[in-house]
Amino acid sequence: AQSVTQLGSHVSVSEGALVLLRCNYSSSVPPYLFWYVQYPNQGLQLLLKYTTGATLVKGINGFEAEFKKSETSFHLTKPSAHMSDAAEYFCAVTSKAAGNKLTFGGGTRVLVKP
Amino acid sequence: GAGVSQSPSNKVTEKGKDVELRCDPISGHTALYWYRQSLGQGLEFLIYFQGNSAPDKSGLPSDRFSAERTGGSVSTLTIQRTQQEDSAVYLCASSLIGSDNEQFFGPGTRLTVL
Numbered sequence: 001a002q003s004v005t006q007l008g009s010h011v012s013v014s015e016g017a018l019v020l021l022r023c024n025y026s027s028s029v030p031p032y033l034f035w036y037v038q039y040p041n042q043g044l045q046l047l048l049k050y051t052t053g054a055t056l057v058k059g060i061n062g063f064e065a066e067f068k069k070s071e072t073s074f075h076l077t078k079p080s081a082h083m084s085d086a087a088e089y090f091c092a093v094t095s096k097a098a099g100n101k102l103t104f105g106g107g108t109r110v111l112v113k114p
Numbered sequence: 115g116a117g118v119s120q121s122p123s124n125k126v127t128e129k130g131k132d133v134e135l136r137c138d139p140i141s142g143h144t145a146l147y148w149y150r151q152s153l154g155q156g157l158e159f160l161i162y163f164q165g166n167s168a169p170d171k172s173g174l175p176s177d178r179f180s181a182e183r184t185g186g187s188v189s190t191l192t193i194q195r196t197q198q199e200d201s202a203v204y205l206c207a208s209s210l211i212g213s214d215n216e217q218f219f220g221p222g223t224r225l226t227v228l
Contacts, residue, residue, distance in 0.1 A: 032214045036219075042221055043118070043205060043207075043219035043220050043221045043222055044205070044207075044219040046216045046217075046218075049214070049216065051214035090157060092157075099162060099170050100145055100147065100170075100211075100212075100217075101147075101159045101173075102147075102149075102159060104157035106156050107157070
């Protein structure tokens with residue numbers, strides 16, 4: 001079985017400040033990890049993914065995440081928040097054993113203050 | 115090219131009626147997924163298609179839910195005898211085969227059962 005926990009359902013940051021969204025996963029086999037962003041009334045858009053290889057992955061819009069196996073974490077960061085980063089962010093996990101089924105965390109809604 | 119499209123974008127129905135939700139995947143994507151997004155349950159996997167077959171139906175919540183895919187393309191999710199708890203946003207995604215491949219999401223169908 002696999003699961004994802006996102007710490008904090010809401011995060012408020014000031015424009016220009018660091019964005020840090022936490023994601024911890026549980027998987028009995030090597031995981032594939034994803035971060036998706038959802039803007040209001042839209043579907044999910046992939047920010048970045050980790051499958052194999054380099055544990056620090058860079059995505060779109062200046063986001064990056066680091067896979068830490070020892071901590072079972074895949075936290076998402078962005079050095080400087082922009083107003084356009086206001087959205088909901090979802091961490092997800094799958095694996096070869098899970099087929100292609102994504103298991104999502106509960107989501108973190110980001111508010112950016114001017 | 116065109117992304118994943120879903121129709122209708124909004125559907126309001128009365129309790130007990132049947133509804134059909136449609137998904138058009140990205141051309142060439144052999145994998146297709148249905149997810150449900152609701153306030154109480156977050157994002158949940160429903161069913162996965164590889165071509166026209168569904169090797170994983172484990173997320174369908176009851177036998178009132180069914181889905182089919184024809185021609186390796188369009189998929190229809192049918193909910194019979196709708197209940198108020200079926201109210202949610204139903205998201206469709208498609209991808210190339212492989213657990214590490216990005217799933218591209220459609221904008222969703224918002225279903226409201228009165």
